Structure formats: C-alpha cells, structure tokens
Amino acid sequence: MAAVHENPLxxxxxxxxxxxxxxGLDVSFTNSALLMTISGVLVTGLLMLATRKAALVxxxxxxxxxMLYEFVAKYLIDxxxxxxxxxxxxxxxxxxxxxxxxxxxxLIPYSFVFTGQIIVCFGLSIAIFIGVTVIGFMRHGFRxxxxxxxxxxxxxxxxxLVPIEVLSYCIRPLTLSIRLFxxxxxxxxxxxxxxxxxxxxxxxxxxxxxxxxVVDVLLFFLELLVAVLQAYVFAILAxxxxxxxxHLH
Amino acid sequence: MDERDPLxxxxxxxxxxxxxxxxxxxxxxALRRGNSAETGNALGLAFRISVELVVAIVVAVGIGWAIDRxxxxxxxxMIVFFFLGIGAGLVNVYRAxxxxxxxxxxxxxxAPDTGSLEEDED
Numbered sequence: 001m002a003a004v005h006e007n008p009l010x011x012x013x014x015x016x017x018x019x020x021x022x023x024g025l026d027v028s029f030t031n032s033a034l035l036m037t038i039s040g041v042l043v044t045g046l047l048m049l050a051t052r053k054a055a056l057v058x059x060x061x062x063x064x065x066x067m068l069y070e071f072v073a074k075y076l077i078d079x080x081x082x083x084x085x086x087x088x089x090x091x092x093x094x095x096x097x098x099x100x101x102x103x104x105x106x107l108i109p110y111s112f113v114f115t116g117q118i119i120v121c122f123g124l125s126i127a128i129f130i131g132v133t134v135i136g137f138m139r140h141g142f143r144x145x146x147x148x149x150x151x152x153x154x155x156x157x158x159x160x161l162v163p164i165e166v167l168s169y170c171i172r173p174l175t176l177s178i179r180l181f182x183x184x185x186x187x188x189x190x191x192x193x194x195x196x197x198x199x200x201x202x203x204x205x206x207x208x209x210x211x212x213x214v215v216d217v218l219l220f221f222l223e224l225l226v227a228v229l230q231a232y233v234f235a236i237l238a239x240x241x242x243x244x245x246x247h248l249h
Numbered sequence: 250m251d252e253r254d255p256l257x258x259x260x261x262x263x264x265x266x267x268x269x270x271x272x273x274x275x276x277x278x279a280l281r282r283g284n285s286a287e288t289g290n291a292l293g294l295a296f297r298i299s300v301e302l303v304v305a306i307v308v309a310v311g312i313g314w315a316i317d318r319x320x321x322x323x324x325x326x327m328i329v330f331f332f333l334g335i336g337a338g339l340v341n342v343y344r345a346x347x348x349x350x351x352x353x354x355x356x357x358x359x360a361p362d363t364g365s366l367e368e369d370e371d
Contacts, residue, residue, distance in 0.1 A: 086270070110365045160336075167309060168337035175341075182300065226296075231291045 008192040012116055022112065032114045039101035072096055080239040081246060088242055091131075095124070096196075096235035103184060103227035107220070116184040117231075123175035127174040136245030147248055176237055183230050187223045191216060210239045300343045302338035310332025 017028035050061040058066055069075060072093045077085045085092075106113025114120050137142040148165040149158065194212045202209025312329030317323050 082357060083270070125271060163333055164336040167312075168305065168341050171305055171337065174308055175300055178304055179297070179300045183296070214295055229293060233296050236293065237251045237297065 002090070008189045008196065011112070011192055016115075025123065031112045032117060032120065035102065035105055035112050036098075036120075039105055042105075043097045043101055056168050063247070069093070069171065076235055076239050078231075080236060081243040085242060086245060087237075091237055094240055095128070096231055098101055099180065100228065101233035103231055104224075106184065106188065107223055107227060113184050113188055115180055116188055118177065118181045121181040122173065124181075124234075125173040125176035125238075128176070128241065130237075132241045132245045134142055135242065136248070139246060140248050142232060144245070144248060147244065167211060172241060176234065180230050180234050183226055186217075191219055194219060197198045294345060298342050301341045301345065305338030305341060306331065306334040309337065 014029045016026075017034060018027040020026075047065050050065050053059075054062060073086065073089060076092050076096065078091060079138060081088070102113065102115040102120075105111055106116065117135050124217050133144075136147070146170065150161055150165065153161060195218045197212040198209055198216075199231060309330040310327055313327035315329070316326035320326070
C-alpha cells in the first residue's frame with residue numbers, strides 16, 4: 001500500500017500521437033512535437049494578436065510584446081554583444097521565447113516538458129554552436145582561429161593552453177544543453193517524487209499526507225523561477241557566444 | 250497612381266535604419282557593460298557555472314577514452330585529457346566568475362586590466 005504509485009521518470013516518455021513512417025524513418029508526431037508546436041503557435045499568435053492594433057500609447061496587451069522586446073534587446077543583446085548585435089535580435093528573441101514557453105508549458109499538469117529531453121536541448125545548442133562558429137569565420141576569416149591563442153603567454157605554455165582553449169570552446173554545446181536539460185528534468189522528477197508520497201502518507205495519517213503537498217506547492221514556485229531563469233541563461237549564453245564570434249578579443 | 254514606387258520607399262526605410270544603427274553604435278560604447286544587469290545576473294550566474302566543471306571533465310575523459318580506443322594507447326590519452334578537462338573546466342568557471350570573458354576564450358588582457366593595475370600601484 002505504501003508503494004509509490006507512479007514512476008517519477010514516466011513523465012518523460014515520448015508517446016507517438018500520430019505514427020508516421022517515411023522510408024524506414026520514424027518521424028511520428030509525438031507529445032514532444034505537439035508541445036513544441038503549441039509553444040511556437042502560442043508565441044506567434046500572442047505577439048501577432050497583441051500588436052494587431054498598435055497604438056502609440058500601448059494598451060495592456062500591447063505592452064506584453066513591448067516589454068519582451070525591450071528585455072531581449074537590452075539585457076540579452078545590448079549588455080552582451082552591444083549595438084552591433086541587434087541584427088541578431090530575431091535569433092535571440094525566438095530562442096528565448098521558445099525555451100521559455102517550453103519550460104512554462106511543461107509545468108502545466110499532464111502536459112510534457114520538451115526541454116527536459118536532452119536531444120531537444122542538444123539540437124538547439126548544436127545549432128547555436130555551428131551558427132556562431134560560421135558567423136565567426138564569416139566575419140574574421142581564418143583570423144577567427146587566433147581566438148584560441150591567448151596573448152602575452154610564453155610560447156612553451158601555448159602547447160598546453162591552446163588545447164585547453166579549444167576544448168573549452170568545443171564543450172560549449174554540451175554544457176549549454178546539459179544545463180537546461182538537467183535543470184528541467186531534475187525539477188520535474190522532484191515534483192513527481194513528492195507527489196508520489198501524498199497518497200501513501202495520507203492514507204496512513206492525514207497530517208503527514210499534507211506535508212508533501214505543501215512541499216510540492218513550494219517546489220512548484222521554485223520551478224516557475226527555474227523555468228524563467230533557465231530560459232534567460234540559455235539565451236544569454238547564446239548571446240555571449242555570439243559576442244565572442246563578433247568581437248574577436 | 251502612386252508617385253513613389255514601393256522600392257523607393259523601401260530604400261528610404263533602409264537608409265533610415267542604417268542611420269539609426271550607426272547612431273546607436275556610436276553612442277552605445279559607453280553604455281555597454283554597465284552594472285544595470287549585474288545584480289539581476291547573479292542568480293543566473295550561479296545557475297550557469299553549476300555544470301561547467303563537471304561537463305568539461307566528463308567530455309575530456311570521453312575524448313581521451315575514444316583516442317585510446319582508436320590508437321590503442323590505453324591509459325595515456327585518458328590521463329592527459331583528464332587533466333586538460335580539469336584545466337578547461339577551471340578556466341571556464343574562473344572566466345564566468347571573474348566576469349572578464351564571461352564565456353570560453355582568452356580575454357581580459359586589454360586596456361581595462363592594465364588600467365586597474367596602474368590604479369593599484371598609485
């Protein structure tokens with residue numbers, strides 16, 4: 001009776017909603033894809049509806065996209081890349097909104113957190129990594145490689161330092177993706193573990209059963225904070241990498 | 250019936266945007282790296298550095314292991330890359346905390362650094 005009823009990791013199971021197989025490839029429409037579609041549609045819809053009747057003095061709805069715009073333009077881009085980075089605004093904004101919506105939608109009970117899938121986070125971050133490296137090479141040509149050579153260091157030490165720099169550059173997509181994935185997965189697992197204590201404890205005595213509920217409510221607010229913060233961290237790190245590619249030293 | 254063809258108005262918009270962008274770049278230098286976002290960033294920073302060290306070591310050891318498998322140099326690739334991983338992880342953590350480069354890549358050897366040193370000597 002006291003067994004924990006649901007496997008806390010079962011919430012991350014990918015389920016095929018519409019099975020599609022094309023030439024031996026499984027491209028089924030899954031619950032993960034569904035949530036990604038919802039967040040994409042939601043962002044686009046919200047922004048388009050809210051700015052449909054654009055006024056000089058923004059109303060309640062119009063002020064949402066304006067605040068988001070200013071946040072991304074100022075804190076994500078201006079503070080990291082500087083004014084030259086504004087041309088990459090659409091990239092930063094899309095990235096931030098997609099991850100933010102993914103994190104927040106995942107907190108709705110019975111939905112699915114696609115940012116808790118390592119492959120989704122890794123796909124996003126490897127795309128950022130490749131894109132930023134290409135931008136670096138396009139802007140600086142092969143001079144971009146001097147990024148890995150620290151200045152003012154004795155030649156002997158370069159043998160040691162250049163591999164360290166290259167390594168610390170190449171692990172960027174991994175740290176970027178693991179940071180987001182681990183935070184989301186750990187938080188959601190914790191929520192379900194504590195929720196699993198509610199019924200077994202509550203059927204024994206009423207009061208101890210209340211305790212995990214209180215913890216879960218508090219955890220939920222923590223997860224709201226983590227969801228917003230991780231989206232911010234993900235986007236700001238992408239901007240910092242972009243800054244490295246644009247301002248070589 | 251319209252005197253201005255749509256391309257001309259687009260060109261006008263383009264030149265206007267370019268002028269605005271130049272203005273921003275010129276006046277933006279001093280505003281950059283203000284401390285406006287620093288306090289808000291503290292929590293973000295704490296979350297950022299949490300995985301940096303671990304992932305660096307894990308990835309480096311993985312690379313070392315793969316090299317060993319490929320070249321048959323059994324413990325050596327793993328040992329060398331283990332220490333390289335520690336180095337890379339520490340460098341990343343240090344840069345994140347010091348706020349010099351905030352990310353991978355050599356930084357902080359330019360004018361601001363020497364400036365602060367000279368102030369210290371005074």
